[in-house]
Amino acid sequence: MTDYKEKNRALVCGVVEDKAVFSHEVYGEKFYIFTLRVLRLSEICDYIRILASERLFGGEFDIGPGNTVSVDGQFRSYNNYGGEGNKLVLTVFAKDIYSASEADLVNPNQVFLDGFICKQPVYRVTPFGREIADMLIAVNRSYSKSDYIPIIAWGRNARFCRDLAVGAHIRVWGRIQSREYQKKISEDDIVTKVAYEVSIGKMELADE
Secondary structure (H helix, E strand, C coil): CCCCCCCCEEEEEECCCCCCCEEECCCEEEEEEEEEEEEEEEEEEEEEEEEEEEEHHCCCCCCCCCCCCEEEEEEEECCCCCCCHHHHHHHEEEEEEEEEEEEHHHCCCEEEEEEECCCCCCECCCCCCCCEEEEEEEEEEEECCCEEECCCCCCCHHHHCCCCCCEEEEEEEEEEEEEEEEEEEEEEECCCCCCCEEEEEEEEECCC
């Protein structure tokens, strides 16, 4: 899946979890959003939101709940100004959706990003001695726009990230993961939210 001409590519395969709902319209083209349930090797599932044009629906297969599909696209971000939920909303923008094959199920969650570190990496060690580093990278796309993607690295990759500076040009390969967390709204109100990030499997400095 390495093609350095593509700075952002995501390939995910899973079971459609819910019915697609209308998201927005651009120049007469309607876009819909649905959730894809993607299985990890550990048997845990990631719940990844897919944003797709109406032009990808229909045809020889269904994109309804319970159907297994593959999505080829980009992992994108946009700011949520609605006042509810996360400020940074992350989805896979679908360029193509097709019926899943056996080959798709072998490695059902892949992402490649080529971008620049835009916040100082945060390195930490858990009480169990596991090394973790959190980063935010900016991935450029057309029309002078950028996607801001949270990244998490483990072990030796975390140690490597610890000394990287803001502005460093990196390439990462990994998977998109979802995780639930709780946020305290008030003394009596705690809500459960979902965070999305890319878990790094491999990375390199692009300028080396």
